[in-house]
Structure formats: structure tokens, C-alpha cells
Amino acid sequence: MSLQNLNWKSDKKLLGEMTSCHIAEEPIKKVAIFGGTHGNELTGVFLVKHWLKNGVEIQRTGLEVKPFITNPRAVKKCTRYIDCDLNRIFDLENLGKKMSEDLPYEVRRAQEINHLFGPKNSEDSYDIIFDLHNTTSNMGCTLVLEDSRNNFLIQMFHYIKTSLAPLPCYVYLIEHPSLKYATTRSIAKYPVGIEVGPQPQGVLRADILDQMRKMIKHALDFIHHFNEGKEFPSCAIEVYKIMEKVDYPRNENGEIAAIIHPNLQDQDWKPLHPGDPVFLTLDGKTIPLGGDCTVHPVFVNEAAYYEKKEAFAKTTKLTLHADSIRCSLH
Amino acid sequence: MCSLPVPREPLRRVAVAGGKHGNEMSGVYLVRHWLLAPAELQRPSFSAVPVLANPAATTACRRYVDRDLNRTFTSTFLNSRPTPDDPYEVTRARELNQLLGPKASGQAFDFVLDLHTSTANMGTCFIAESSHDVFALHLCRHLQLQYPELSCQVFLYQRSGEESYSLDSVAKNGLALELGPQPQGVLRADIFSRMRALVATVLDFIDLFNQGTAFPTFEMEAYRPVGIMDFPRTEAGNLAGTVHPQLQDQDFQPLQPGDPIFQMFSGEDLLYEGESTVYPLFINEAAYYEKGVAFVQTEKLTFSVPAMPALTPAPSPAS
Numbered sequence: 001m002s003l004q005n006l007n008w009k010s011d012k013k014l015l016g017e018m019t020s021c022h023i024a025e026e027p028i029k030k031v032a033i034f035g036g037t038h039g040n041e042l043t044g045v046f047l048v049k050h051w052l053k054n055g056v057e058i059q060r061t062g063l064e065v066k067p068f069i070t071n072p073r074a075v076k077k078c079t080r081y082i083d084c085d086l087n088r089i090f091d092l093e094n095l096g097k098k099m100s101e102d103l104p105y106e107v108r109r110a111q112e113i114n115h116l117f118g119p120k121n122s123e124d125s126y127d128i129i130f131d132l133h134n135t136t137s138n139m140g141c142t143l144v145l146e147d148s149r150n151n152f153l154i155q156m157f158h159y160i161k162t163s164l165a166p167l168p169c170y171v172y173l174i175e176h177p178s179l180k181y182a183t184t185r186s187i188a189k190y191p192v193g194i195e196v197g198p199q200p201q202g203v204l205r206a207d208i209l210d211q212m213r214k215m216i217k218h219a220l221d222f223i224h225h226f227n228e229g230k231e232f233p234s235c236a237i238e239v240y241k242i243m244e245k246v247d248y249p250r251n252e253n254g255e256i257a258a259i260i261h262p263n264l265q266d267q268d269w270k271p272l273h274p275g276d277p278v279f280l281t282l283d284g285k286t287i288p289l290g291g292d293c294t295v296h297p298v299f300v301n302e303a304a305y306y307e308k309k310e311a312f313a314k315t316t317k318l319t320l321h322a323d324s325i326r327c328s329l330h
Numbered sequence: 331m332c333s334l335p336v337p338r339e340p341l342r343r344v345a346v347a348g349g350k351h352g353n354e355m356s357g358v359y360l361v362r363h364w365l366l367a368p369a370e371l372q373r374p375s376f377s378a379v380p381v382l383a384n385p386a387a388t389t390a391c392r393r394y395v396d397r398d399l400n401r402t403f404t405s406t407f408l409n410s411r412p413t414p415d416d417p418y419e420v421t422r423a424r425e426l427n428q429l430l431g432p433k434a435s436g437q438a439f440d441f442v443l444d445l446h447t448s449t450a451n452m453g454t455c456f457i458a459e460s461s462h463d464v465f466a467l468h469l470c471r472h473l474q475l476q477y478p479e480l481s482c483q484v485f486l487y488q489r490s491g492e493e494s495y496s497l498d499s500v501a502k503n504g505l506a507l508e509l510g511p512q513p514q515g516v517l518r519a520d521i522f523s524r525m526r527a528l529v530a531t532v533l534d535f536i537d538l539f540n541q542g543t544a545f546p547t548f549e550m551e552a553y554r555p556v557g558i559m560d561f562p563r564t565e566a567g568n569l570a571g572t573v574h575p576q577l578q579d580q581d582f583q584p585l586q587p588g589d590p591i592f593q594m595f596s597g598e599d600l601l602y603e604g605e606s607t608v609y610p611l612f613i614n615e616a617a618y619y620e621k622g623v624a625f626v627q628t629e630k631l632t633f634s635v636p637a638m639p640a641l642t643p644a645p646s647p648a649s
Binding site: 046047049050054078136198199200201202203204205206207209210255256259260261262265280282301302303304306307 | 359362363391449511512513514515516517518519520522523568569572573574575578593595596614615616617619620
């Protein structure tokens with residue numbers, strides 16, 4: 001590599017550090033696709049199992065794409081988790097605990113996964129991890145973003161959304177000082193959550209399978225085009241940023257005293273205004289949205305979130321911009 | 331096969347059971363509500379008792395702890411000697427048999443209504459034992475007439491030669507409500523309201539009967555099982571495909587030979603190879619994957635239900 005190239009690279013890197021934006025230059029080499037992080041979210045389980053037997057669909061020249069079942073014991077029992085939620089424990093404290101049989105199954109598993117695909121925050125970690133999920137909520141095709149300043153992923157998501165159109169594809173931004181959680185995919189440099197619903201736990205629907213399959217196809221096509229040197233001009237995407245989680249109204253015993261109102265049920269992403277019905281009590285009373293701003297609810301009536309005390313999450317709609325990106329090989 | 335005689339006395343001992351499967355939330359929450367506010371279950375001629383059928387499974391939000399409670403009400407389980415190693419649901423089935431039965435005895439409850447939801451697109455479905463279940467069928471007819479907008483279907487679950495295995499077979503008469511689609515672990519307001527309204531109408535019917543109403547003969551259309559179809563599987567027994575998009579959600583719609591039923595992960599369609607039209611139910615029910623059932627094949631039948639005469643009032647005591 002000539003001195004001139006080196007200076008360009010180091011200037012770019014310096015510029016990137018100064019402006020805190022990632023302008024990906026290196027080609028993407030190692031990609032993983034995780035299924036079964038929650039053992040009863042079947043689309044990812046069966047796509048990964050299928051690709052482990054026949055991986056033609058996910059191959060791209062020059063790219064290593066590894067399908068992987070993250071929580072095999074939960075998959076075998078068709079349950080979300082055995083001891084604790086695998087998708088909440090990839091923080092450095094859990095990853096650093098001394099390995100022992102007394103640790104919850106998922107913590108031991110997280111350390112194994114970190115060893116295979118990480119370590120988290122190191123140069124050796126996988127470039128991209130796609131983590132496949134389903135939801136009982138009517139969220140359609142959803143991409144989950146953890147960092148609002150990640151040019152590369154904003155570009156990827158823009159490409160996926162454009163390719164899927166007219167099928168809607170939403171972007172959920174979970175960047176938040178206290179609400180962001182330590183996901184399985186967060187050990188990669190570029191973590192991508194893929195969430196498709198509505199699908200009941202323990203059920204595999206052909207239409208949902210087809211949608212998730214298409215999302216992965218477009219994502220891998222994007223990476224391939226990027227690696228081949230294609231320039232992606234600057235772009236903008238609409239995203240929904242998490243603001244706050246709302247629990248069900250409960251009685252003194254902690255039991256649910258009201259349920260998602262029929263007007264809100266299945267209305268993920270649609271604007272919800274102050275005064276609009278949100279809950280219906282078991283006695284038939286309507287509880288409206290308080291506050292003074294319009295929000296966009298997501299994860300409305302997700303089965304797995306009853307125990308996490310989340311009836312839905314409020315998001316705010318905003319636009320994220322990405323600089324143009326181009327792989328430096330060309 | 332049990333031939334259930336039409337009741338000759340008013341029905342006084344009535345139970346409404348929810349949470350037979352602990353993750354079918356509508357029944358769970360209705361029963362919890364009624365345990366605190368029982369007035370809703372009272373009628374002039376009787377009061378219904380709410381029962382949480384499987385408390386441990388309900389607490390864990392699972393279908394069952396050890397085995398499916400709704401398959402445990404057979405005499406084999408109910409009459410065998412208790413041991414400390416008995417599965418939770420076997421012990422519980424015996425308790426419920428004591429409470430609501432004993433099955434096939436004179437002391438059994440007059441009527442049990444069993445509340446269920448399904449991940450399949452079952453709409454509003456009433457499940458009775460057989461075409462001989464005259465009281466239950468008149469009840470279904472009454473519900474259909476009260477809710478014409480709901481397109482209520484009747485499923486007769488008993489296969490000839492088989493003993494009834496579900497809770498409502500413990501009482502002298504019974505019926506199950508099966509509403510869907512609703513995911514396990516989710517409580518939808520629309521399904522909840524519909525179930526609540528249907529329960530109220532069931533109790534109204536029993537009260538009407540108790541008060542001496544006669545119900546005329548009628549023609550009933552119902553569905554009866556003729557077989558089941560499992561998912562396509564690999565040699566290892568894992569899924570090799572899933573319900574075809576054209577069959578998904580088409581419960582109660584006719585399935586003709588040659589129609590697609592499964593879509594393989596590798597892309598091909600599998601077609602229905604039966605010889606005649608069937609009506610599939612419980613299409614893609616989550617709880618049936620482990621039972622090897624992708625859908626239940628049924629035949630549609632039409633038959634006459636004899637009139638149910640009014641109860642003759644009991645002779646007044648001598649003055």
C-alpha cells in the first residue's frame with residue numbers, strides 16, 4: 001500500500017474519530033446469522049437449521065456467513081429461555097463472570113458465544129451479526145438499530161427498505177441511556193436485530209418466513225455490493241426511537257387490571273395522540289393516553305413482555321442521515 | 331360412546347372453567363375476574379361457579395406442567411391409585427373430578443363450560459361431544475341465533491370407540507368454547523369481550539331451560555374429525571416445511587384434493603392427496619406441533635336435532 005493511501009486512511013480515521021462517525025472502509029469479512037436466541041420464536045430457528053443443512057441461499061462471494069443456533073436448550077423445549085433471557089445479558093459484567101456450573105445456563109452460553117463470535121469490543125469480533133426474532137405484535141418487518149450514528153448500518157437499512165418496498169419495513173432505534181439492553185448481537189461491530197410479526201410463539205407461519213428470508217437476502221446483497229466497491233450515496237431513513245416503556249395497569253396483587261384497548265391492538269407504528277384509548281379495564285372503562293405529545297407505539301401486546309412489565313413502548317419518529325460509504329478496496 | 335340424555339331437572343350446579351391450559355389467557359383472566367366479582371355468573375335459577383382448572387400451569391404461563399390436563403380425564407387416570415410421583419395434572423384431574431364429578435355419576439355437576447383459545451383461526455367454535463349431545467347442541471343453536479354476525483361453527487370431537495378425555499366430560503353435560511386466533515400468553519381485548527359475552531349467553535340459555543322453555547327441533551351443520559395431518563418432517567423428526575400460505579388461516583374452508591397444504595423450506599409445495607373434500611381445523615395450532623398435528627381433517631355433516639321439551643314443573647308440596 002502506498003504512503004498516499006496510508007495518509008488517506010489515517011486522515012479518514014482521524015476524521016471519523018473527531019466527528020464520531022463510522023465511515024466503513026474495510027470490506028466485510030465475517031457475518032453471522034443467529035436464530036433461536038428465544039427458543040419459541042420459530043422463524044429464525046428454522047431458517048438457521050435449514051441453512052446449516054443447505055447454505056447456498058446465504059452464500060456470497062468472498063464473504064463468510066455462518067448460521068448459528070444461540071440457545072439450543074431453549075429451542076429444544078420450545079421456550080423463550082431456560083434460566084434468563086439470553087438477549088439481555090451480553091454486558092461486560094456477565095461476560096466476565098467466572099465460569100461455573102452455578103451460573104445460569106444463558107450466562108454460560110453467552111460466554112461461549114462471546115468466545116466464538118467476539119470477544120465484544122475487540123478487533124477479532126465478527127463484523128456483522130443478524131439476530132432473528134419474532135414478535136406476537138403486529139410490527140411487520142422491523143430492523144433494530146442500536147447506534148444512531150452508524151453510517152454503514154443506516155445505509156444497509158436504507159437498502160433493505162428500498163428493496164422490500166412496497167412491503168413496509170420499519171426501523172426501531174433502541175439507543176437510550178437506560179432502556180438500551182445488552183443484546184446477543186452486540187458483540188459484533190455491526191449488530192442488526194431482525195424482528196418480524198405478528199406470529200404466535202411456537203408457530204411457524206409461511207408468510208412470516210418468506211418476509212424474514214427476503215430481509216436477509218437483501219442484507220447480504222447489500223454487503224456483497226459494498227464489498228465489490230459500489231458507492232452508496234448519502235441517504236436518509238425514518239426511524240422510531242424508543243422513549244419510554246408503558247406497563248399494564250395492575251391491581252394490588254400485581255395482576256393485570258386492564259388490557260390493550262381494541263383501538264390500539266395491532267396498531268404498532270401508527271400515531272397515538274393524547275386522549276386516544278390505550279387500555280380497557282376488566283370493568284369496561286377506557287384509559288386514554290396522557291401527556292401532550294403524539295407517540296408511535298411498538299411491541300403492542302407482546303406475549304414475552306408481560307413479565308417485563310411492558311404493554312407497549314412509546315417511540316418518537318425522526319430522520320437519520322448517513323454519509324456516503326464506499327469500500328476502500330477499489 | 332356416551333349417549334347423553336336430555337336433563338329432566340333444572341340445571342343447578344354449573345361451573346365455568348378457565349386456564350385448563352395455563353397460557354390461554356382469556357379464560358384465565360375471566361375466571362380471575364369472576365372469583366372477585368361473581369355477580370356476573372348469577373342467574374335467577376342458579377349461580378355458576380368459576381374454576382381455575384390448572385393453577386400451576388397458569389402461574390407459569392405454560393400449557394401444562396407435566397401433561398396436558400385436557401387429555402387426562404379418562405377413567406385410567408381418574409380411577410388409578412394416587413402415588414407421590416403422579417404427574418401434577420393427574421393429581422389435579424382427580425381433584426377436579428372430585429369437585430365437579432365424579433365422572434359418570436349422579437353427583438356430577440350438571441354442566442361445565444370450558445374456555446379455550448387457539449393460535450389457529452378458529453373464529454368462534456363450540457366443541458361438543460357428538461351428535462347425540464342434544465342439550466349441548468340446542469345451546470350451540472341458541473348461541474348461533476344470538477350472534478349471527480359471528481359465524482359460529484360446531485365441532486363434534488369424539489371419535490367412535492374413544493372415551494372422552496376432556497374436562498366437560500366429567501359433568502353430566504358440557505361444552506367447550508374455542509376462540510381464535512390468539513397467541514399463547516397474549517390477552518386480546520376483542521377475544522376477551524367475545525368470550526365474556528358468549529359465557530353470559532350460555533348462562534342465559536341454561537336459565538331459560540330451567541324456567542321451562544321448550545326448544546324445537548332443528549337442522550344442525552357440524553364438523554366431525556376424520557383424521558389428522560402432520561407437518562412434513564425430516565428423518566430426524568424435525569420440521570421440513572410448514573403450513574402453506576394458501577391453507578394458513580383457512581380453518582373451516584373446504585380443502586380439495588390437489589390443493590397445496592405445505593411449503594417446504596427448500597421451496598416446493600406439497601399438495602393434499604386425499605380422495606375427497608375435507609374441512610381442516612386447528613390449522614397451525616402451536617400446542618399441536620408436539621402432538622404431530624398440523625391440522626385436523628374433518629367432514630361436514632348435517633343432521634336433525636330432536637326437540638327439547640320444556641321441563642315439567644315439579645309437583646308442588648302437599649299443603
